[in-house]
Amino acid sequence: MPPLQEAEPFPIPGGRPARRRPRARGRVRHVALPLGSVALFLVLWQSLAAGGTWSETLVPPPAKVVDAFVDVSTTHDGVRGYNGTYLIEHLGISLRRIAFGAGLGIAAGVLLGLLMGTVRPLRSLFEPWITFLRTLPPLAYFSLLVIWLGINEEPKITLLAVAAFPPVAVSTTTAVAAVPRSLAEAARALGASRWDVVKDVVVPSALPETLTGVRLAVGVAYSSLVAAELVNGLPGIGGMVKDAANCNNTPVVLVGIIAIGISGLVIDGLLLRLERAVVP
Numbered sequence: 018m019p020p021l022q023e024a025e026p027f028p029i030p031g032g033r034p035a036r037r038r039p040r041a042r043g044r045v046r047h048v049a050l051p052l053g054s055v056a057l058f059l060v061l062w063q064s065l066a067a068g069g070t071w072s073e074t075l076v077p078p079p080a081k082v083v084d085a086f087v088d089v090s091t092t093h094d095g096v097r098g099y100n101g102t103y104l105i106e107h108l109g110i111s112l113r114r115i116a117f118g119a120g121l122g123i124a125a126g127v128l129l130g131l132l133m134g135t136v137r138p139l140r141s142l143f144e145p146w147i148t149f150l151r152t153l154p155p156l157a158y159f160s161l162l163v164i165w166l167g168i169n170e171e172p173k174i175t176l177l178a179v180a181a182f183p184p185v186a187v188s189t190t191t192a193v194a195a196v197p198r199s200l201a202e203a204a205r206a207l208g209a210s211r212w213d214v215v216k217d218v219v220v221p222s223a224l225p226e227t228l229t230g231v232r233l234a235v236g237v238a239y240s241s242l243v244a245a246e247l248v249n250g251l252p253g254i255g256g257m258v259k260d261a262a263n264c265n266n267t268p269v270v271l272v273g274i275i276a277i278g279i280s281g282l283v284i285d286g287l288l289l290r291l292e293r294a295v296v297p
Contacts (some may be wrong), residue, residue: 019225077268082275085268089257099269100260102252108276111242111254114170118177118245119238123231125178126185130227133186134193135219144190151183155244163248173245180241188230192223228292232285239281 058092059079065071066078073081089099089107098104155176162172196219204214243255250256258273 022052047241065188074265075269077271082268082271085266086272089269089272099257100251104254104257104272104276105253107254107257108280111246111250112275112280114173114245114253115177115235115238115242118174119181119235121174121182122178123234125188126182126230126234126273127227129191129232130186131193131215131219131223133190134196134223135215140190140194147183147186150179151187153242155180156247159244159247171279172248173250176245177238184233184237185227185230188233189223189227192226193219195262196222225292225296228288228296232288232292235284235288236281239277242277269277 063079066073066076070076086104087093088126089104091103092098099107129143133143158179159172159176162175166172166175175266200218200222201214204218209217243258245261246253246255251260254273254276258270258277261267261269
């Protein structure tokens with residue numbers, strides 16, 4: 018009996034396009050799902066506003082929020098934006114505060130995390146204080162910062178730095194402590210100095226979790242933005258939200274919240290791209 022011959026694969030016409038279809042479908046789904054959720058949210062929002070259960074002061078329809086966005090972004094009736102400042106300028110000033118404040122907190126957190134992860138007595142000394150600081154809400158110590166530093170930029174920058182510091186310090190410490198000792202010992206056996214071990218072994222190994230901590234720190238700084246701009250926050254997007262809330266101007270409050278959320282999504286996406294580029 019002759020041996021069975023393996024059947025040749027049946028050629029599929031247009032094989033390459035068929036392989037690309039799942040990828041194309043995945044990309045379409047990746048874009049369509051968020052857009053669909055936004056559309057569903059807008060429909061529910063409009064239905065809730067039109068139902069009349071709550072007044073428009075509490076739940077304004079989307080059209081009024083769009084009108085408020087146009088008003089705070091342009092000059093209308095001789096008024097420039099909101100309180101003499103355009104929305105993009107409010108947002109830019111707040112982003113600058115976050116950049117300075119969160120940048121200082123992130124830099125301090127990475128440095129202390131490296132020290133705590135490599136020197137155990139330092140970890141035992143500082144870790145309870147970092148945990149204590151991490152559990153405090155920003156409003157708990159912002160008034161104290163105002164008393165110490167005044168009402169200008171110093172308390173705002175300090176608040177954002179203090180808010181961003183603990184997540185980076187904790188994540189960096191954990192990542193450094195988890196670096197396999199065999200890698201460090203192998204580097205030392207090859208003649209590496211202590212600084213070389215930190216630079217070439219510890220930092221690359223801890224980088225993925227450290228970048229995750231940076232993303233968390235930026236998110237915490239964003240959540241503390243309105244608290245940081247409670248006092249003398251105009252111009253600033255958080256100060257705009259607070260001032261509009263005091264005047265029961267709900268559409269402007271929603272415009273500010275949406276601006277903060279969208280800018281936060283953009284910055285988090287940029288940090289995620291940086292993480293993928295630096296730590297593939």
